[in-house]
Amino acid sequence: MAASTRAVELALAAGAAAQDKMANDVVALDVTTQLALTDAFVIASAPNERQVSAIVEAVQERLSQLGCTTLRQEGLREARWVLLDFGDIIVHVMHSEDRGFYDLERLWKDCPRLGVPPTSA
Template identity: 55%
Template sequence: MAKAQESPLQLAASAAWAKGAVDPVALDVSTRLALSDTFLIVSGRSERNTRAIADGIEEELLSDGVKLLRREGKADGRWILLDFGGLVVHIFHDEERGFYALERLWKDCPVLPLDLPAEPSAASE
């Protein structure tokens, strides 16, 4: 059961990548934010894609025993927020990601490494 040894961050990033997420960035916000330790920020190419990414992340983390505390924005699919407590996932449509620029707002936070394959899964296209 290698999956059980992976962190929620890595599980979420891998699930997002498998659904065609682009430009994943993980930030350690633990010293700047009391409510969470890590942000995972990814983009989707369409509202349908962002919803599929959110579903994939939720399914993967639930199967690993990580409970979703809050979900916002799924109906619109432009900025979906999944709150798992220590991990908050932001799934943006490309346009919204550029507009809100969370990476710029949190630029003082360390970027965390993600172990992802060079190319996303061809099945997600």
């Protein structure tokens, strides 16, 4: 089973919002076959805590415009690895150092990628 149309829509919107705030290496993964908890992960990174926070705010604002609210969030105070749970998708915004260390793409390497198009900024 593949990610729902709504999950793909939200993942692509979250990815675009992250890119608008200059996030690095934005990736969206369809995790439906590996995880019953959600349909997609979006992973983005930034070189400092301030930018991580700005990306989180932009993602929440963009998904709010699509009628989606954050069900849970963790890590915003430290802004090293912020997890945003929107139900259909989970967004991970990580400090670049932490992203390299945890290497989530390697852990979820069997999951198909959803195409997050590059921004034309």
